[in-house]
Amino acid sequence: MEKRGMIDTWIDKHRSIYTAATRHAFVVSIRDGSVDLSSFRTWLGQDYLFVRGFVPFVASVLIKACKDSGESSDMEVVLGGLASLNDEIEWFKKEGTKWDVDFSTVVPQNANQEYRRFLEALMSSEVKYPVIMTAFWAIEAVYQESFAHCLEDGNKTPVELTGACHRWGNDGFKQYCLSVKNIAERCLENASGEVLVEAEDVLVRVLEHEVAFWEMSRGGQ
Numbered sequence: 001m002e003k004r005g006m007i008d009t010w011i012d013k014h015r016s017i018y019t020a021a022t023r024h025a026f027v028v029s030i031r032d033g034s035v036d037l038s039s040f041r042t043w044l045g046q047d048y049l050f051v052r053g054f055v056p057f058v059a060s061v062l063i064k065a066c067k068d069s070g071e072s073s074d075m076e077v078v079l080g081g082l083a084s085l086n087d088e089i090e091w092f093k094k095e096g097t098k099w100d101v102d103f104s105t106v107v108p109q110n111a112n113q114e115y116r117r118f119l120e121a122l123m124s125s126e127v128k129y130p131v132i133m134t135a136f137w138a139i140e141a142v143y144q145e146s147f148a149h150c151l152e153d154g155n156k157t158p159v160e161l162t163g164a165c166h167r168w169g170n171d172g173f174k175q176y177c178l179s180v181k182n183i184a185e186r187c188l189e190n191a192s193g194e195v196l197v198e199a200e201d202v203l204v205r206v207l208e209h210e211v212a213f214w215e216m217s218r219g220g221q
């Protein structure tokens, strides 16, 4: 049995926003096959821009893992995540071609810009390792939970969208998210009350940004 840590406690406490982030109408529409392709194209273009901004964020997590973590394996987990972003960017480019989305003309919407500004603030050297690890876990876990849902039994996910769902919904990504969660939990066990307050706040804010991010797909432009 997995030990219950702070993160599970916080997820229970903030269950409604967690569900809003992991079962958004856009994700549910992929799963039930009713998805509007212009929404998917909007998400694809916005997420490509997001992921480009996520790379320096993960790089800053990597630096903290090297400097502030007492465990040498933390660095390897984060490095694995950074390496998979390399494949991910290539994947986005192929999808862009497939769906006729020209990334060079995509304009970041407000929710995207705000999310990226939030990530930039977290990249400061002042932000404590347990706090950035909690944020990192939440960002990855929302995509893992959302896209895994599109592949669960009974799905009617359109075959041309299963590539996206497998990217984040596969078992390897699930295991990787668990590794990040275990790192975060270990750090939180030894954190001060002040750091715990900060980590919980950052967790909720990630979930809010993720909801706002999915919401952009409604615009469908």
Ligand SMILES: Cc1ncc(CNC=O)c(N)n1
Binding pocket: 047, 050, 051, 054, 088, 139, 140, 142, 143, 210, 213
């Ligand atoms: C808005 C958002 N959140 C999380 C992820 C998943 N991490 C890397 O790909 C993502 N692609 N986009």
